[in-house]
Structure formats: structure tokens, C-alpha cells
Amino acid sequence: MFHIYCPYCEEHREEEEFHAKGQAHIARPPAPDDCSDREWGEFLYFRDNPRGLHHELWVHAAGCRKFFNITRDTQTYEIRETYKIGDQPAVSTNPDQ
Amino acid sequence: MQKYSGFGLLKHALSHHENWQRVWRNPTPRTHYDVIIIGGGGHGLATAYYLAKEHGITNVAVIEKGYLGGGNTARNTTIVRSNYLWDEAAHLYEHALKLWEGLSQDLNYNVMFSQRGVLNLGHTLQDMRDIQRRVNANRLNGIDGEVLDAKQVQEIVPIMDCSANRRYPVMGASWQPRGGVARHDAVAWGFARAADRLGVDLIQQCEVVDIQVEDGAATAVVTKQHGTIKAGRIGCVVAGNSSVLAQMAGFRLPLESHPLQALVSEPIKPVLDTVVMSNHVHGYISQADKGDLVIGAGIDGYNGYGQRGSYPTIEHTVQAIVELFPIFSRVRMNRQWGGIVDTCPDACPIISDTPVENLFFNCGWGTGGFKATPGSGHVFAATLAKGEAHELAKPFSMYRFYDGALIDEHGAAGVAH
Incomplete structure (x- = not known):
């Protein structure tokens, strides 16, 4: 059972209040009509899906209903940080940094 | 390679089953x-x-x-x-x-393939419409399937609560007799x-x-x-x-890996001779030959490679099973585990x-x-x-x-x- 710190509520709450929404920081192409099928397909469907650290988007569905980001290890399930939408992660998924 | 047969079993019984070949090389x-x-x-x-x-x-x-x-x-x-x-x-x-x-x-x-039939339950009017559409599509593709009403479902699974006053009443099901389980x-x-x-x-x-x-x-x-x-x-x-x-x-691939978990009960006497699945309340169950009830849950919503599932997911699944089968409410669960499934959009x-x-x-x-x-x-x-x-x-x-x-x-x- 995760205890997740919501950066808006500024409290730890139980996993069931939240929903995971997949990979974070996916930028919508600024001009969708100019995208090739490949670029648009990559944006819609292709994901990093790492075994290890992952930046992901969550929503506090049964709480403040705001979206925020989590950096989490997908193997140990350790939550390294949570941060607001628009902020950048402090923990890098690149092991070299 | 040794051919497995009833005769071979008898022959090896004479040497106390001590001379079977290794099943594969290393x-x-x-x-x-x-x-x-x-x-x-x-x-x-x-x-x-x-x-x-x-x-x-x-x-x-x-x-x-x-x-x-x-x-x-x-x-x-x-x-x-x-189907x-x-x-x-x-x-x-x-x-x-x-x-x-x-x-x-x-x-x-012997892969113990047992065509004991698979029921996919419908609990709402829309479920039943979807079931009819799917069964019709199956039959056009030469795949066996029938639409059953609640009474027919009750005849196949007498221990299931098909009464109309449940929170999610069983309104009917699709039935694929050629479906089943294997070891x-x-x-x-x-x-x-x-x-x-x-x-x-x-x-x-x-x-x-x-x-x-x-x-x-x-x-x-x-x-x-x-x-x-x-x-x-x-x-x-x-x-x-x-x-x-x-x-x-x-x-990259268009995949996300999620934990999917299942659980089995203690072994009990034969009580369920088919497979019951419900998409709406999200639970599915069958009984293994050795008597365990085999129950499947849904995936956890987050990406994970941990080969273990979350407790809320088990709880929801067991709720659904007990809703359908009040008779199982005091069966004890024996083991629970997770596998990592690669889900496609x-x-x-x-x-x-x-x-x-x-x-x-x-x-x-x-x-x-x-x-x-x-x-x-x-x-x-x-x-x-x-x-x-x-x-x-x-x-x-x-x-x-x-x-x-x-x-x-x-x-x-x-x-x-």
C-alpha cells in the first residue's frame, strides 16, 4: 500500500485516493496537423516503461482532484519525490547524473 | 525420447518409477x-x-x-x-x-485441457446488448457461442446467486462451451x-x-x-x-508493464465445474482439479515490475466473488501472487x-x-x-x-x- 504525499494537500494519503495516469512530461506536439503519422503515433501510444526510476503522472482523484507528478522506482516501488505540475523533477532517471 | 503412454506407466511401475528419462537436456x-x-x-x-x-x-x-x-x-x-x-x-x-x-x-x-465452458456474465442492459453483439460476431466467425438468460445461467452454476435483488443482478451471460481451462x-x-x-x-x-x-x-x-x-x-x-x-x-514499444495478480483458496470439494467471468463486477473464478478456487484480479493502475499486487485490488476482486458466490464467503485464501503483464493501448x-x-x-x-x-x-x-x-x-x-x-x-x- 502506497502512502502518497500530495503536493497540493500537503499530506500523505492512502493509495486508493489516487489514480496513476502513466508517463509524465509528455508534451503535446504544438502543431498536430503538421505531425507525420509516426510522430503522432509516438505521442499517443509509445512510452518509456522503464524497469527502475520513472516520472509519472498521478491524480488525487478522491481528494483535491489535482494532477501532480511522482518519481517512483517501478521495481522496488519506492517513491522518491512528488512534485506539482509544471515543476521539474529533482531526481533524475538517468543513472549517470 | 520416451513416449508417454498408459503402457509405459505400467512398465515403469515395475521398476518403482526410478528409470524415467530426464524430460529435457540441459x-x-x-x-x-x-x-x-x-x-x-x-x-x-x-x-x-x-x-x-x-x-x-x-x-x-x-x-x-x-x-x-x-x-x-x-x-x-x-x-x-x-470469444x-x-x-x-x-x-x-x-x-x-x-x-x-x-x-x-x-x-x-497431458496439458489437462478441459473444455468445461466459459460464462461471461452480464449485469446491466448494456452488458446484455454487448454480449448479444459479441456472440453474433463470434458465430459469424464460426466460433461457438450462445446468449443465456439468468435462468439458464442458474442451471449451469446452481451455487451462484442469480436473484434479481442483488446490487448487480446477473441478467444473463455469453456461453462458450468449447472454452475451459488447462494446466x-x-x-x-x-x-x-x-x-x-x-x-x-x-x-x-x-x-x-x-x-x-x-x-x-x-x-x-x-x-x-x-x-x-x-x-x-x-x-x-x-x-x-x-x-x-x-x-x-x-x-520503444507502445506498452506499459503492470502487475496483475491472482489468488487461490484452500482446496475444497468439487463445487464449480465451469469458468465464471464477470467484467462488470470484475472477478473471475474456476476450480482447479485439486480443489483450489482460482481467482483472478485486475491490474494495478501504476506501472510496476515488482511481481506483487496491491491489497486494494485483491479486496475489490474478493468482494466481487463473494457478491456472486455468497457460499464462498468463509473460504480461506491460500496463496496470492503477481505477474507483470505488458498491456497494449x-x-x-x-x-x-x-x-x-x-x-x-x-x-x-x-x-x-x-x-x-x-x-x-x-x-x-x-x-x-x-x-x-x-x-x-x-x-x-x-x-x-x-x-x-x-x-x-x-x-x-x-x-x-
Whole structure:
């Protein structure tokens, strides 16, 4: 059972209040009509899906209903940080940094 | 190889069953294979078997990080059915079901395939409309199916609460009599033994750490235990770890890996002789031959490679089971586990060539790959042998996520697992 710190509520709450929404920081192409099928397909469907650290988007569905980001290890399930939408992660998924 | 038979059993009884041959060899890998299959689960072993049997390609290795059939093959709820809505998926799963029907004889190994029928329950008017549409589509594709009302469902499963005053009353079901269950371990062992007999090397405890790519073509796999092994073609059949292997070769897949869990009860006397699935309340259940109730849950919403599931998910599943079967409310659960499933955005698999030449992926089976094991191996073997997709596999190319020709089975197939 995760205890997740919501950066808006500024409290730890139980996993069931939240929903995971997949990979974070996916930028919508600024001009969708100019995208090739490949670029648009990559944006819609292709994901990093790492075994290890992952930046992901969550929503506090049964709480403040705001979206925020989590950096989490997908193997140990350790939550390294949570941060607001628009902020950048402090923990890098690149092991070299 | 020893042929298994009733007579053989009697003969070996005379020597106290002490002289059975090993079921497969434990070879040291060669330096080069025509085809290397990464992943020694049911799908990978089936691929190797059909490569050797149907295409005469026997210089083949199956490379497995752990032990054969130790991943999702041993973690699923063993349900086999082919009642999918869309033609492409229905044809693929029906191809598998037809292979299931002769599999024990073909492999000379009892996979305990039991066609005890599969019920997909409907609890709302819309469920029943979807069921009618799906059964009609199935029948047009030559797949058996019937729409049952609540009374008929009650006759098949007398212990289920089909009364109208439940929170989610059973209004009816789709019924596929040819569906059923099989013994999952035996499927892996049967394919492994039959493939080994045809000359395939099964290499266990051997982890692939890199895929060598030269001029856009895959040439070899690098393993932790046995160094570099060259290959003509490479097939990846690694379920939840597919994205990890794709990354080694330098591309991404439209997959997310999630934990999917199941649980079994203590063994009880025979009480349920069919498979009951409910998409609406999300639970599915059957009873194994040794008496355990086998119960499947849904996936956890977050990405995970941890091979364990979350408690809220179990709780929701058990609630659904007890709602349907109040008689099970005091049955104790014995074991619970998780497997890592590679879910695709359209809930259909990827059987495909890739941006890297000579590298092929069979993945994305998500929550429902076990039922397809023989069919998946059969079409993937043809794909690997010829270097282009088998007719049934063509719609399942990974490039459908570029051109938009998705096969949307989400919800449509009564797509519990």
C-alpha cells in the first residue's frame, strides 16, 4: 500500500485516493496537423516503461482532484519525490547524473 | 525420447518409477543459432516447437533468465476461450483454441485441457446488448457461442446467486462451451519437452543483457552467463520485460508493464465445474482439479515490475466473488501472487517485425495471453521462419500504432482475463 504525499494537500494519503495516469512530461506536439503519422503515433501510444526510476503522472482523484507528478522506482516501488505540475523533477532517471 | 503412454506407466511401475528419462537436456549454448528466442515461457517454447516442427528449423535456442515457465505462464488463471469481438482477434484466438483441442496428443504430454465452458456474465442492459453483439460476431466467425438468460445461467452454476435483488443482478451471460481451462505448468513443460526432442536447445539461468545491432540489423545477444551468442534471427517473447529488451535494441514499444495478480483458496470439494467471468463486477473464478478456487484480479493502475499486487485490488476482486458466490464467503485464501503483464493501448498483442532488421517481437498480450499460447507460438514461428508476418499476425504489427488501424478489444471481448 502506497502512502502518497500530495503536493497540493500537503499530506500523505492512502493509495486508493489516487489514480496513476502513466508517463509524465509528455508534451503535446504544438502543431498536430503538421505531425507525420509516426510522430503522432509516438505521442499517443509509445512510452518509456522503464524497469527502475520513472516520472509519472498521478491524480488525487478522491481528494483535491489535482494532477501532480511522482518519481517512483517501478521495481522496488519506492517513491522518491512528488512534485506539482509544471515543476521539474529533482531526481533524475538517468543513472549517470 | 520416451513416449508417454498408459503402457509405459505400467512398465515403469515395475521398476518403482526410478528409470524415467530426464524430460529435457540441459545443453551448453553453441556460438551461433539460426534463431534465438528470448524468453522461455509458454509462448516462447511454443514458438521454438513450431519452428522445429512446422518449418524444419532446429538450430534454435530458447534463452531464459530464470527457469522454464516460471513467469506469467505459471501465474495466470489458466482460462482458455476465443470469444473475441473483432475479426482479427477472433481468428487469432480461435486458431489457438483449435490447436488446444489436439495439443495433448500432438505433444504427447497431458496439458489437462478441459473444455468445461466459459460464462461471461452480464449485469446491466448494456452488458446484455454487448454480449448479444459479441456472440453474433463470434458465430459469424464460426466460433461457438450462445446468449443465456439468468435462468439458464442458474442451471449451469446452481451455487451462484442469480436473484434479481442483488446490487448487480446477473441478467444473463455469453456461453462458450468449447472454452475451459488447462494446466499452465504442463503447457510449458509439454512444449519444452517436445521442442527439446526436435533438437532445440533450452538454456535456463541465462540472462540477456544486450542485443547487438550492426547496420540496423540484430546480429547477436549478449548474455550475463554465456557471453555473446550470434543469431540469424531473434524473437523476443518476454511479456512484461518487452520494453526493457526493446530499449537494448534502441527503440520503444507502445506498452506499459503492470502487475496483475491472482489468488487461490484452500482446496475444497468439487463445487464449480465451469469458468465464471464477470467484467462488470470484475472477478473471475474456476476450480482447479485439486480443489483450489482460482481467482483472478485486475491490474494495478501504476506501472510496476515488482511481481506483487496491491491489497486494494485483491479486496475489490474478493468482494466481487463473494457478491456472486455468497457460499464462498468463509473460504480461506491460500496463496496470492503477481505477474507483470505488458498491456497494449488496444488490448491486443503485437506480433511484429521491428525497426531493427532480424529482430521480431511477440508481446503486448497484456492480461490474456495464456489462452493464445499455442496459436501465438504457431504464427510467431511462421513469422520468424519466413521473415514476414503470418497471415493471422499481419493485423498485429506494431506499426498499427502509427497508421491507426487499432483492434479495440477493450471491454468489447468481455475482456476480463
